[in-house]
Amino acid sequence: MIKYLKLHNDKCVGCLNCTATCSQLYFKEDDPAKARIKILPLALGKYHIVACDQECRRCVIECPTQAITVNARGVVMINKKLCVGCLACVAVCPIGAMFYYPGDPTPFKCVACGACVKTCSADALEIAEKEDSPASKRPFEIAEAVRKKEATT
Amino acid sequence: MSAFNRENFKLLNEYKFEPRAIEKGYAMRTLHVDVGSRVATAKPVSEDMKKRFTGGKGFGLKLLWDATKPTTKWNDPENEIVIGIGPIGGNTNYPGSGKSLVVSISPMTKIPIDSNVGGFFGPYLKFGGWDAMEVQGKADVETIVFIDSNAGTVQFYEAPESLQRDTHLMAEELTDAFTEDGHDPQSISVVSAGRAADYSPMGLLNFSLFDKRRQGIRIKQAGRGGIGRVFRDKKILAMVCRFSGVNSNLNFAADPAAVQRIGLKLHREIVVNDSDQCKMRSEGTAHLMEIMNDYDLLPTKNHKYGQENSKIDGIESGVWHKLFSQNLPDGCWYGCTMACAHAVDHFELYTGPYKGTKVCVDGPEYETAAGVGSNLYVYDPHGILELNFYCDTYGIDTISFGTTTGFLMECWEHGILNLERTDGIDLTWGNWKGAAQILHDMADGKRFGILAGLGTKYLAEYFVTEYGADAQFLKDIALNGKGLEQSEYIAKESLAQQGGFYLTNKGPQHDEAWLIFMDMVNNQIPTFADKAEALHYFPIFRTWFGLQGLCKLPWNDVEPVDNAKHEEPGKVPEHVENYFKLYTAITGEPLTWEGLINQSERVYNFQRIFNIRLGYGHRKDDYPPYRSMGPVLEDEYVMREERYDKQMKELIGVDPAGKSVAEKVKITREYRMSQYEKLVDAVFDRRGWSPDGCPTPEHLKSIGMDTPEVMEIVNARNAGKA
Missing domain, CATH: 1.10.569.10 (Aldehyde Ferredoxin Oxidoreductase Protein, subunit A, domain 2)
Incomplete structure (x- = not known):
């Protein structure tokens, strides 16, 4: 199973409570550029919410140091100690949900902690679960395929 | 599991250095290791050396020059293996920034060879506060040099008799043995050769990296020119470097956010374009x-x-x-x-x-x-x-x-x-x-x-x-x-590429100029002047990667989608622009097109003079074997008869009709040889060299490479003494 932040774009009113909560929690300051969720204003009072879906896991595949892994609840996590700050994960994220703050060494992303859900004024965010998919299993299959086996002789 | 831990290795000597943080890409010191006397020394890098030689291969050649004499042979103790990594090297943001540049006097060519190689050794060495490492002397026992970039130690060990001698096993054993408490094998990089390098002057150096997914060693090669043979002649079995704690800004860049921005731009370009390119x-x-x-x-x-x-x-x-x-x-x-x-x-x-x-x-x-x-x-x-x-x-x-x-x-x-x-x-x-x-x-x-x-x-x-x-x-x-053996492209139908291979400093390797498509396929450089310009410009430009610790591939093996609309798409102008910005972001120094060319041209000419110093670097040293220029044999001609006959008629002005194949081979050969002579004339002239291939004093002055030591060699050559 995969725990993730389910996004309801149609309900979002762009109040930015979520980004404030998130950046306060992880950076101790209110700065949308330091939030692990992004609110993109569209036309006609609509908004598009960006946060990791925890499922595609291309960043897990791409990370050269395996600093990006999947925890027991199916959430993609970054180990700051292992991260070398190359930002390859930022480049491969297809939905732009891997963020970095210019000059800071480590990228950051939504870890489905749910803090923003509690402060959302419009019920646009929800912590949910979903089944594993072929995409979500891929990093493990690739690693298994190449792992060094014991020598045959 | 490995049979060894560090206690199995007999410690022969040890030096302690204060690890030094890099500042804007430079440590401003180099490490000298003598495996004969088992002494390690720190040497300062002067502002003049930094300015004149930039880093990487430039530092390597400068240190090698200072360490050797005009009479030095590849197997003399004073010959060195120098590993340099330039100011940009070691950043993790811009793709292709981990190249070590290795130089030595080659057992194949008897002149300096330079070989660039990936793997973690160069960057890990740099993070201990070294812009380059010289290895000199000859050991009396099978030696392992261990550099701990975290602890600041350089240790000399005697290798156990039972250590494996082939790289895929030895690198694994040494990685296991030199990790801290058996953890973090990714913090180790091993430089080694292999058993055949005990005998063959084509022996190479393997630079390892630990691949976490494969849970095993990967190796990249400093392949050309026999540096592995020099390594084994010095009785070095391996050099091991440890560094733990890599992050994106160990270069302490002048503008780390800019390094990230420029790197991310290229990451994205690669991710999006590569599958179509x-x-x-x-x-x-x-x-x-x-x-x-x-x-x-x-x-x-x-x-x-x-x-x-x-x-x-x-x-x-x-x-x-x-x-x-x-x-x-x-x-x-x-x-x-x-x-x-x-x-x-x-x-x-x-x-x-x-x-x-x-x-x-x-x-x-x-x-x-x-x-x-x-x-x-x-x-x-x-x-x-x-x-x-x-x-x-x-x-x-x-x-x-x-x-x-x-x-x-x-x-x-x-x-x-x-x-x-x-x-x-x-x-x-x-x-x-x-x-x-x-x-x-x-x-x-x-x-x-x-x-x-x-x-x-x-x-x-x-x-x-x-x-x-x-x-x-x-x-x-x-x-x-x-x-040196030629690398693997047929140069027969591209005169410019014949020059690209043979009008090189170190021998016929494709890393100076790859002009086949530009010349033969697209006919973009038809005249001798055009070819000479390309054979001046590309080797100089590509030298720059080696000064900085960069790989050439991300320059033109991926291109912006609109690259073709630029006036000179062959130069990939947008990526060159990236390099200016990247250099400035790390070193804090502005860089222009002229500045980039000037950095390279100094080192390129220095290398040529190094060849001259060792008794080579004459025009006669710059000729291809005929197989590289045209058909040697009759059946070789016949296989492409239509092409060669057409050229005979249109380019040479001789009617092939009625001529025997042997005659046609001869006519073709004479023509192609004469073309090559004209090419050499044009290229040497464009490079600011004499007809015999010696950089002129005026040219050296104009590029800032007219140092007394260089001028001494040039003057001796001009006086007919070298």
């Missing part, structure tokens, strides 16, 4: 196989032909795509999303001491697949992989080996070699097992293996003396310049 992420440079074959450029039977349409399917890029494990971050340094360093996993060997073992084969890259593949008429990917593996683990350069074995097979075809002369090895075209046997014999120090390992220049002369072979024929087909 060069497919480096899935096939690496092996994507070139059928492209080169299509253009008649893929070396086939010792560069006799450039194509074999009936066979190419066996080794075309799709074959490699399937064999390479896909979707892995196969960079040779962190953050290289171009990720071209592919590998074949769980590959079972058919021959040699590891027969039946499953191994990880690093590669093949294009040069290897062509050199030990089509060039030997081997179209079996298994054969290529096995030769690739054994070359690497024994410490042998696949390019020199492929070109030399092609030469041997052609000698076999012409009856110059037979079973008696090869000690029972069948060298019929396509017999990869015969080629593999040469390698095994090289590693085991057997007669024919040692002989073959001496390279084409030596062998061509030896076969004339010993077997009475035709001297001119062997000289024609021994594909080397200055003693």
Whole structure:
């Protein structure tokens, strides 16, 4: 199973409570550029919410140091100690949900902690679960395929 | 699991240095290690050295010059192996920023060789606060040098007798032994050669990196020019560097956010464009196989032909795509999303001491697949992989080996070699097992293996003396310049590429100028002046990568989608712009086009003068063997008769009708030789060199390389004394 932040774009009113909560929690300051969720204003009072879906896991595949892994609840996590700050994960994220703050060494992303859900004024965010998919299993299959086996002789 | 921990190694001597943080790309000191006296010393880098030589290969050549004499031979104790990593090297944001530049006086060419290599050693060394490392002297016992960049120690160990000697095993044992409490193998990089480097001047250096997904060692090669032979001559078994704690800003860049921004821009470009362009992420440079074959450029039977349409399917890029494990971050340094360093996993060997073992084969890259593949008429990917593996683990350069074995097979075809002369090895075209046997014999120090390992220049002369072979024929087909084997592109139909190979400082390697498409295919440089400009500009521009610790591939093996609309798309202007910005972001110094060229031109000319200092660097040293210029043999002519006849009529102004093939071969040859002379004249003039290939005092002054030590050599040469 995969725990993730389910996004309801149609309900979002762009109040930015979520980004404030998130950046306060992880950076101790209110700065949308330091939030692990992004609110993109569209036309006609609509908004598009960006946060990791925890499922595609291309960043897990791409990370050269395996600093990006999947925890027991199916959430993609970054180990700051292992991260070398190359930002390859930022480049491969297809939905732009891997963020970095210019000059800071480590990228950051939504870890489905749910803090923003509690402060959302419009019920646009929800912590949910979903089944594993072929995409979500891929990093493990690739690693298994190449792992060094014991020598045959 | 490994049999060793560090206690198994006898500590002979130890030095402690304060680890020093890098500042804006420079540590401003270098490490000197003498394995003979087992002394390690820190040397300051002067502002003048920084300004004049920039870093990387520039520092390497400068330190090598200072350490050696005009009489120094490759196996003299004062000869050095210098590993330099430039100011940009070691950043993790811009793809291709982890190259070590290794220089030494080469056992193949007797002049300085430079070879660039991935793997973690160079950056890890730099993070201990060293811009370069010199290794000098000769040890009396099998020595391991261990540099702990976290602790600031340099230790000399005596290697245990039972340590494995082939790289794929030794690097693993040393990685295990030198990790801190057995943890974090990714913090270790090993430099080693292999058993065959004990004998062969084409011995190379392997630079390791630990691959976390494979849970094993990967190796990248400083392949060219026999630096591994120098290493073993110094009785060094390995050099190990440890560094834990890599992050994106260990260069302490002037503007780290800009480094991130510029790097991310290229990451994105690669991720989006690569699958439609060069497919480096899935096939690496092996994507070139059928492209080169299509253009008649893929070396086939010792560069006799450039194509074999009936066979190419066996080794075309799709074959490699399937064999390479896909979707892995196969960079040779962190953050290289171009990720071209592919590998074949769980590959079972058919021959040699590891027969039946499953191994990880690093590669093949294009040069290897062509050199030990089509060039030997081997179209079996298994054969290529096995030769690739054994070359690497024994410490042998696949390019020199492929070109030399092609030469041997052609000698076999012409009856110059037979079973008696090869000690029972069948060298019929396509017999990869015969080629593999040469390698095994090289590693085991057997007669024919040692002989073959001496390279084409030596062998061509030896076969004339010993077997009475035709001297001119062997000289024609021994594909080397200055003693170094040519790399794997057919240069016959591109005069500019003949210059690109042979008007080089170190010998015929493709890293100075690759002009075949520009010249032969697209006809963008038709005149001598155009070719000379290209042969001035590209070698100078490409030298810059080696000064900075950069890989050339992310420059033009991915391109912005709108690259073609630029005035000079061959230069990939947007990427050159990236380099200006990246250099400034790290060093804090502005860089313009002129500044970039000037940095390189100084070092390029310095290297030429280094050749002169050692008694080489004359015009006569810059000629190709004729196989590289045109058809040597009649059947070689006949195979492309239409092309050559047409050229005879249109370019030479001679009607081929009624002429014998022998006459036509001769006319073609005379014409092509005369064209090459004109090319040399034009190129030397454009480079600011005399007709004999010596940089002029005026030119050296104009580029800021008129130092007293350099001028002394130039003046002696002009006075006819060098």
